[in-house]
Amino acid sequence: MKLRSRIVAFVLLLVLFTATISTTVGGVLKDIKLGLDLQGGFEVLYEVSELKEGQKITPEIVAATAAALGSRVDALGVSEPSIEVEDKNRIRVQLAGIEDQESARKLLSTSANLTFRDVDDNLLLDGDDLKPNGASASFDEQNRPIVSLTLKDAKKFADITREIAAKPAGQNLLVVWLDFEEGVDSYKAESQKADPRYESAAAVSQTLNTTDVMISGNFTVEETKNLADILDAGALPVKLTEIFSTSVGAQFGDQALKSTIFASIVGVAFIFIFMLFYYRLPGFISIITLSIFTFLVLVVFDWINGVLTLPGIAAIVLGIGMAVDANILTAERIREELRVGHSVKQSVQLGSKQSLSAIVDAQLTTLLAAGVLFYYGTSSVKGFATMLIISILLSFITAVWGSRVLQGLLVNSGYFDNPAWFGIPRSKQHSLNENIGTLDLSTKFDRFDFVRNRKKFYTLSLIILVAGVVILGVFRLNLGVDFSSGSRVQIEANEALNKEEVEKYVKSIGFESDDIVLSGEDKNMAVIRYKDDLSQDDVLKFKKEALEKYGHEPTVSTVSDTVGKELVKNAIKALSIAALGIIIYVAIRFEWRMGVGAIVSLLHDVFLIVAMFSIFRLEVDITFIAAVLTIVGYSINDTIVTFDRMRENLNQHDVITDREVLANIVNKSLRQTMGRSVNTVLTVIIVVVALLLFGAPSIQNFSIALLIGLVTGIYSSICIAAQIWYSLKIREMEKSDGQIRKKEKKQWGSDEPQV
Numbered sequence: 001m002k003l004r005s006r007i008v009a010f011v012l013l014l015v016l017f018t019a020t021i022s023t024t025v026g027g028v029l030k031d032i033k034l035g036l037d038l039q040g041g042f043e044v045l046y047e048v049s050e051l052k053e054g055q056k057i058t059p060e061i062v063a064a065t066a067a068a069l070g071s072r073v074d075a076l077g078v079s080e081p082s083i084e085v086e087d088k089n090r091i092r093v094q095l096a097g098i099e100d101q102e103s104a105r106k107l108l109s110t111s112a113n114l115t116f117r118d119v120d121d122n123l124l125l126d127g128d129d130l131k132p133n134g135a136s137a138s139f140d141e142q143n144r145p146i147v148s149l150t151l152k153d154a155k156k157f158a159d160i161t162r163e164i165a166a167k168p169a170g171q172n173l174l175v176v177w178l179d180f181e182e183g184v185d186s187y188k189a190e191s192q193k194a195d196p197r198y199e200s201a202a203a204v205s206q207t208l209n210t211t212d213v214m215i216s217g218n219f220t221v222e223e224t225k226n227l228a229d230i231l232d233a234g235a236l237p238v239k240l241t242e243i244f245s246t247s248v249g250a251q252f253g254d255q256a257l258k259s260t261i262f263a264s265i266v267g268v269a270f271i272f273i274f275m276l277f278y279y280r281l282p283g284f285i286s287i288i289t290l291s292i293f294t295f296l297v298l299v300v301f302d303w304i305n306g307v308l309t310l311p312g313i314a315a316i317v318l319g320i321g322m323a324v325d326a327n328i329l330t331a332e333r334i335r336e337e338l339r340v341g342h343s344v345k346q347s348v349q350l351g352s353k354q355s356l357s358a359i360v361d362a363q364l365t366t367l368l369a370a371g372v373l374f375y376y377g378t379s380s381v382k383g384f385a386t387m388l389i390i391s392i393l394l395s396f397i398t399a400v401w402g403s404r405v406l407q408g409l410l411v412n413s414g415y416f417d418n419p420a421w422f423g424i425p426r427s428k429q430h431s432l433n434e435n436i437g438t439l440d441l442s443t444k445f446d447r448f449d450f451v452r453n454r455k456k457f458y459t460l461s462l463i464i465l466v467a468g469v470v471i472l473g474v475f476r477l478n479l480g481v482d483f484s485s486g487s488r489v490q491i492e493a494n495e496a497l498n499k500e501e502v503e504k505y506v507k508s509i510g511f512e513s514d515d516i517v518l519s520g521e522d523k524n525m526a527v528i529r530y531k532d533d534l535s536q537d538d539v540l541k542f543k544k545e546a547l548e549k550y551g552h553e554p555t556v557s558t559v560s561d562t563v564g565k566e567l568v569k570n571a572i573k574a575l576s577i578a579a580l581g582i583i584i585y586v587a588i589r590f591e592w593r594m595g596v597g598a599i600v601s602l603l604h605d606v607f608l609i610v611a612m613f614s615i616f617r618l619e620v621d622i623t624f625i626a627a628v629l630t631i632v633g634y635s636i637n638d639t640i641v642t643f644d645r646m647r648e649n650l651n652q653h654d655v656i657t658d659r660e661v662l663a664n665i666v667n668k669s670l671r672q673t674m675g676r677s678v679n680t681v682l683t684v685i686i687v688v689v690a691l692l693l694f695g696a697p698s699i700q701n702f703s704i705a706l707l708i709g710l711v712t713g714i715y716s717s718i719c720i721a722a723q724i725w726y727s728l729k730i731r732e733m734e735k736s737d738g739q740i741r742k743k744e745k746k747q748w749g750s751d752e753p754q755v
Contacts, residue, residue, distance in 0.1 A: 006413035010406060014288065021295050028295075032302050034096060035309030035383070036248045037698065038257040041096035042104050045244035045563065048089045057089055057238065065238050066091050069108060082307065091240075096307070105245075105536060115177045116160070124160050124174075129153065131211075137224040140214065145224040147215040158209040165204045172204050176215055246557035247539070256696035260313055263694035267687030268294075271324060274683060279331045281421040285407050286327035286399070293323050293391075293398040300390050310623060310699050311384040317630070317691075317706075319391020321684040322363065322637060325676075326399035328683075329641065330355040331422070332676045336438040338424045344417050352404050354438075358644035359400055362637040365585055367392045369578040369632055376574040384629060439649055445671040451663040454723035461604060461720060468611025475614050480529075480621035481559045483567055487534040490555040491526045491546050502526045509545045511538070517619075519697050527619075533558045571625050575606070575632070582636060590643055593728040594721075598639045601721035605635045608712045609705050623702040631709030634684070638677055638717040645669040646722065659730055666726050670718050681714050 036043050048062050066083050069091060073081045082094040098104050116125035134150035151157050164172050272290070275283035297316060301308065334351030342350060367389065374385035410416050419425070450457075481488040489511075491502070502516055506528060515529040534542065539556050546554045579599050586595035606628055613620055646669040656662055688710065692703040 003413050006409045007415065010409040010413075013406065013409075017288065017292055021291065025295060025298075028298050028302055032298060033305070033307045034257065035307045035312070036094065036096050036246065037310045038260075038308065039097050039254065040248045041094070041098050042247045043092070043094045043245065044105070044108065044242055045086075046091045046093070046240040047243050048091065049239045049241060055238070059085075059088065061238060062089060062091065065240070069093060073104075073108070090243075094307075105540075117175045117177060118164060119171055119173050119175065125151070125157070129156070135228040137221065137228045138214070145221045147224050147228050149213040149215065151211040151213060154209055154211045157211065157213075158207050161204050161206070161208040165206055169203075174204050242536070242558075243560040244558065244563045245539075246555070247543070248555045256310065256698055259694060259696045260310065260691070260699065263690045264313070264317070264687065266694060267690035268320065270686045270690070271320075271683045274686070275324070275327070278423060278679070279328070280423045281410065281416060282327065282331035282334065282403075282407065285403050285410075286324065286331075288406060289327070289398040289402045290320060290323055292402065293394055294320065296394050296398065297387070297391055300394065301387065304386075304390075306386060307383065308387075309383050310696070310702070312387040315384045315387035315391055315630075317684070317687055319388065319395055320687070321634065321680065322366065322392065323395035323399040324683045325362070325637060325641075325680045326355075326359045326395060327403060328676050328679050329359060330400075330403065332679075333438075335422055335424050336441060336672075338419045338422055339441055340436050340438055344419060344422070345411055347419075347422075348407060348411050354648075356400070358641045359396075361589060361644055362640040363392050363396055365582050365636045365640055366633045368581045368585060369629075369636065372578040372581060373574050373629060376570055376577065388629075388633065439652065439668070439672070441672075443671045443675065445674045448671065449667060450670050450718060451666050451723065451726055454719070454726065457719040457723060461716075464611070465604075465607060468607060468614070471611060472614050475617070477610065477614050477620050478617045480619045480624075481557055482622045483620060484531075485559050485563070486532060487530040487539075487556065487558045489528040489530075489534075489542060489546075491528065491550055492552045492554070493524045493526075493550040494552075496523045497526050499526075502528070505549065509542070511542055519700075525697060533560060567622070567625075575628075578632070579603070586640070586643070590647060593725050593732075594643045594646075596728065597721040597724040598636060598643070600724055601639050601716040602632055602635050604716045604720055605631055605709055605712045609709050612708050613701075613705070618701050618704060621701065623699055624705055627702045627705030627709065630706060631713055634681075634710060635713040635716060638680070638713055639721045641676065642669060642673050642717055642722055643725075645673050646725070656733075659733060662726065662729060662733075666722055670722055674718065677714050677717065681710050685710055 035041075048057055048065060050057065062085055066085055070081070070083050073083065073093070073095065082092070082096075084092050086092055093108060095104055115123055117123055129151055131150045131152050134152075136148050138146050138148040140146050161174065164174055166172075268290075272287045275286045277283070279286070294316070297319060301312075306312075330352055332351075333355040334347045337347035337350045337354075338344070370385045370388040370392065374382055374389065491497075497518055499516055499518055502518075503513070506513055506516075511528075511530070511534075513528050513530055517527045519525045519527060534556065539558070543553055543556060546552075579602060582602075583592070583595035583599055586592075586598055609628060609631065612618075613624070646666060649665045649669050650656075653661070653665075656665075685707065688703050688706045691699060692707065695703060
C-alpha cells in the first residue's frame with residue numbers, strides 16, 4: 001500500500017528545514033565569535049604574584065585584579081573580551097579583533113599610582129581621592145594636551161592648598177607624582193622625562209576650593225588618553241608577570257578563516273557526492289541530516305557564547321565524521337538485511353536496531369574522552385573539547401534519531417520497496433528460506449586472514465615503534481614555542497621570500513636567528529623562532545619594523561618555560577585519564593581484554609604520529625594536540641564498532657572449545673566491519689586532503705597529523721586491537737580446560753565469560 005501522505009510529510013519537513021536554515025544561518029554565522037587565529041587579536045596569560053612582601057594572593061585578590069583588567073579593557077572599546085581566572089593565580093585575557101594591539105598591551109600591564117605631595121615628600125592625596133571615572137583627556141587654554149581630574153572632596157583639597165599657600169616662596173609647591181609599576185618600560189621611555197615618577201609641580205598662592213585639577217606636562221594626545229584610562233581603572237593590587245602571549249595580525253586571521261571555510265566546503269561537498277552515489281537513498285538522507293547537524297552545532301555554539309578557533313573547526317570535522325559514521329553503520333546494516341532476503345521495511349527496522357548499540361558505545365567512549373579533555377585542558381584544548389561534546393550529542397540526535405524518522409517516512413510510503421534504492425541489486429539478494437543470516441554473508445575481504453597474520457602485524461608495528469624510539473632519541477621532536485618556550489614570529493610578504501635575505505634582515509634590526517623556515521604555497525611566509533622570550537619592547541619593535549618592510553603586521557607568540565612544561569604535562573595527564581576511563585567503560589560494557597586492546601591500539605596510533613613528525617621534522621604546536629585528540633576519537637570509535645560486531649558473533653556460541661573457532665569469529669567480524677571502516681575513514685580523508693590543499697598554512701601540520709592518524713587508526717583497529725584480544729583469549733583457554741563459555745545470561749562481552 002502506497003501512502004502519499006508520508007511523501008508529503010517528508011517534503012514539508014525538508015522545506016521547513018531548508019527555509020529555517022537559509023533564513024537564519026547568516027545571522028548565526030555573524031553572531032559567532034571568532035578566536036584570535038581566525039580574526040586576529042591579542043592574548044596574554046598573566047601570573048599573579050605579591051606586589052609587596054608579606055602579601056597573600058587570595059582568590060578575592062585575583063578576582064579583583066581580573067575586574068581591574070576588565071575596566072581597562074572596557075576603555076579599549078573591545079566588544080566581547082574574554083578575561084578568565086585560571087589555576088587560582090593566573091588570568092588569561094583574550095582580545096579578539098582588536099586593531100591597536102600595542103596600546104592594549106600597555107594599558108593592560110601598566111599600573112599608575114597617582115599621588116599629590118609637598119616639597120618634603122609628604123603624602124597629601126592619592127588615587128583613592130579621585131572620583132570613579134574622574135580622569136579624562138583634555139586640553140588647556142593653549143590647546144596643549146592635559147589630564148583633567150575630578151576629586152571627591154573639595155574641602156579636603158581646600159585645606160591642603162591653604163596650608164601650602166602659607167609657606168614661603170619656593171616651598172609652596174604642590175607636586176604631582178605618577179608611580180608606574182615595574183614591567184612597563186616602554187611606557188616610561190615614551191614619557192621622555194628624566195624622572196619617570198615626576199609629572200608636574202605647581203606653585204600655590206591661594207586656597208583652591210574646587211574638585212577640578214589639571215595635570216600638565218610634555219604629553220601627546222594619545223598619552224593623555226592612556227593615562228586617563230589607567231587612572232580610571234585604578235592601580236593593580238598585585239604584580240603581573242606575563243608568561244604567555246600571542247598576537248595575530250588581522251590579515252593572518254582573515255586568510256585562515258576564508259581558506260579553512262573554503263576547504264571545508266570542498267571536502268563536505270565530496271562527502272555528499274560519495275554518500276549519494278554509494279548508498280543511494282540512505283546517502284540522500286545523510287546529506288539532509290549532516291546539513292542540519294552542522295547548522296545545529298553552530299547554533300548551540302552561538303547560544304553558549306563560545307569562541308570558534310581552528311581547533312574548534314577540527315572538532316566540527318570530527319563531529320561530521322562521527323555523524324557520517326553513524327549513517328554508514330546503519331546503511332551497511334540495512335544492506336546486510338536486504339542481502340539475506342528481508343523486505344525493505346524489515347531491513348530498515350532490523351538494520352537500525354542492530355546498529356544502535358555500536359553507535360552508542362562508540363559515541364559514549366568519545367564523549368568520555370572529550371569530558372576529560374575539557375576538565376584538564378587549557379584554553380584551546382578546552383575549546384576543542386567543548387565543540388566535540390556538542391558535536392557528539394547533536395550527531396546522535398540528527399544522524400541516529402533524525403535519519404530514522406526521515407528514512408521511515410520514505411520507506412513506509414511504499415514508493416521505495418526496491419532494494420536498488422539502497423545500492424543492492426536483486427541479483428545479490430538471497431531467499432529467506434536459504435537459512436542464511438547476516439553474520440554468514442560473504443564480503444569483499446573474505447580472502448584476508450587477519451588472525452593468522454597477527455604476528456606479522458605485531459612485528460611490523462614493533463619495528464616501526466622501535467625505529468620511532470631511535471629517531472626520537474636522535475632527532476627529538478621539533479617542538480614549537482607552545483611546548484619548548486621562547487618566541488615565534490611569522491612574517492608574511494606580498495612576494496616570495498628568500499631565506500638568506502630574511503636572515504640578513506632580522507639580523508640588521510637586532511633579532512638575529514638561525515631558525516628560519518619558509519612556508520606558504522608561494523614561499524611568501526617566514527617562521528622565525530627564538531629560544532628566549534622576546535620582551536614587550538622587542539615585540540613592539542619587531543612588529544613595527546616588519547610592518548614597514550613587508551607591509552603586513554607579523555604574528556608573534558611568546559611562551560615561558562613554565563607554560564610550555566605545563567602544556568605537555570596537562571596533555572599527557574588528560575590522555576592518561578581518558579585512556580583509564582575508556583578501559584573501565586569497555587571492561588564494564590564488553591570485557592577488560594577488549595579494553596586493553598583498545599588502549600594499546602590508541603597508544604599505537606598516537607606514537608606513530610609522534611614518530612612521523614620527528615622523522616619529517618614537522619613542528620609540534622598546539623594544533624598538533626588537537627590533531628592527536630581527533631585521532632584518539634576516531635581510533636576509539638573504530639575499535640568499539642569492531643568489538644561490538646565481535647560480541648555479536650560470539651553470542652552465536654554458548655561454548656568455544658577450539659581456537660580455530662575463535663579465530664574464525666575474529667576474522668569474520670573484521671571482514672564484516674572493514675567496509676564500514678574504509679568508507680568512514682575515506683569520507684574524513686576527503687575533508688583532510690581538502691584542508692591540506694586549500695586550508696590555512698597554520699593548520700597544515702594539523703592536516704598532516706590527521707592524515708597519518710586516520711591511516712594508522714584503521715590499521716590498528718583491525719590489525720592490533722582485535723588481535724591482542726584474540727591473543728589474550730587464547731591464553732585464557734590455555735589456563736583453563738581448553739574452553740570458554742558464556743554465563744547464564746547468554747551474553748558475551750557485557751558479562752565476563754566463565755572459564
